[in-house]
Amino acid sequence: MQGNGSAAFGARQKMQADPFARIRRAAGEGLTLRPLGRSHAALFRDGSRTLLVSFESLDDIVRLDDDGLPLGLQIAQDRGFSYLGILAATQSWYRLRALYDLFDRLDDADWFGRFDRVVFYGAGMSGYAAAAYSVVAPGANVIAIQPQATLDPRVAGWDPRFIEMRRTSFTDRYGYAPEMIDAAASVHILFDPEQNLDFMHAALFVRPNVHLLQCRNLGRRIAPALHRMAILRPLIEAGCEGRLDEALFWQMYRARRGYLPYLESLAQKLRHEGRPYLGALLCRNVESRFDAPEFRALRAEFEGQLSAAGKPIPPAPGPRI
Template sequence: MRDLDDSGWLDRIEDLGELEGYFEPLGQSHAALFADRGPVLLVSFETRATIRARTDDQLPLGFALAEAADHSSLTLIATEESWFRDPAVYAYFDRLVDEAFFEDFDRVVFYGAGSCGYAAAAYSVAAPGATVVTLAPQATLDARLAGWDDRFSRKRRLDFVSRYGYAPDMLDGAGQGYVIFDPRQSLDAMHAALMARPQITLLPCRGLGARVETALYEMDVLEPLITHACAGSLDEATFWRLYRARRNALRYLRGLTNTLAQMHRTFLEALACRNVVARLGGPRFRNRLTVLEAELEAQGQPLPKALHERV
């Protein structure tokens, strides 16, 4: 669908909704795509730009993952970064609650990242007992509570006070929740701290950077993460087991070695580069290792032989 403009793409999504369940515009800037399949429901919040940039098929992530597992899906789509703060969206979830929509499913999972992570947490209150998975979400942009976050100044005019407003409070009814973030991204870490609740597990992942969803997607962690959530088998131990995939993710490894370089930790950077070269190869890491080894030799601190080189 890459040859389509945004209007044509949305028409295709509407056709998909009519085939699978329904497609419903929600005001001028949002829409809902429902696919009626199995007794597990994945509710995802996504922006048009993110959907169209992710894969060639340009299908919403939640829709695609649910389809592969024969789960039902409800995808809320925003035409821009809106945090889904729209009376039309409030009214839609009010209607779902009135119709006892979520009670028709054995398990409900809410998912979103960033502004969409905020929405996943905020609207999860409509389905008490749901599992909520959020990546680097904002708790609110209300200046009284998060005036320290200066990244979204143009969005301060949005109403974060009325319906479905303060995401941490909306999580009180969740069965289990997971907030994944990079603690080195200080603003993301501050929002995550606001999300802390007895049933909410904070998962700080150093080195993910600001684009947590992209990083986990490229590590091939995002899909199994959501799959486990939908199966009811996600817990902290499962996440950390999945997250070991970072050891083979070149973007993550580049970020790690760049951080060590910025900290002037030459010895540790050299060890990291040598480890990557031994396991994965890569000319960038090999060339950098050559430079670092020369620097360490000049300093009288040569790298010790690797274990496989020792007699």
């Protein structure tokens, strides 16, 4: 037992010493990983004249991929794109001087100008960074999922999350994300309007070049939900190919009709709103397509409410969702 504990402690020490070791081993040849302090790194890959810039934390990466490879890197390798991945091992919102300096140097060298198309991607704090750092590439496309506009308490003091970031400066270089996207060709902000704080941050991004895409009833972790629906990667690929627009997004987002967590969230919403008829219709629709005992129980509850109120029980399925 003591030996196993020592081995585990040694593994943790190695991870702390090089949090990107697994990515370094798994990424393969043709990549350059440049440390940015102890807890951040930049990963470069040469490819086509399309550049994908993704910001991903280690938590994001593990949540989406068992092999521990950044989603942006997987897309770039499979599609032959050039790639710049900014990786974070801590919840920093990418507010560090080494990263400012990296983007300053790339900007001074007109590195982004070498590409025909540049796409910035990130989710959550990484969505904030994707928007904020996109200023170095005028004409870029930005895909930001649930981004914070800023954590400056003077602007976003209404957001009680991330209290530990209150002393971090969001007013110097690459600071207020909504001001950094003015020169972008298009910005797609994905958020759930039922999540009030995310909605308020999204509202701060409103600009003529911004598309606010409401992912209602997906909750607090939209990126993993889109990934499980198998549309996150196609969404980013469409951005890299210049095909992403609102119509394509809504076409892809139809996949939610077959995503049980979304359907359950919708059923619970109807339950809380006291709408048993629509709730029963929804449950019948889901039962006709899935083996979902939880929906049978919900339907029984909805139908019981209808019977008690002397209202008709809906017949066979079912509404379009």
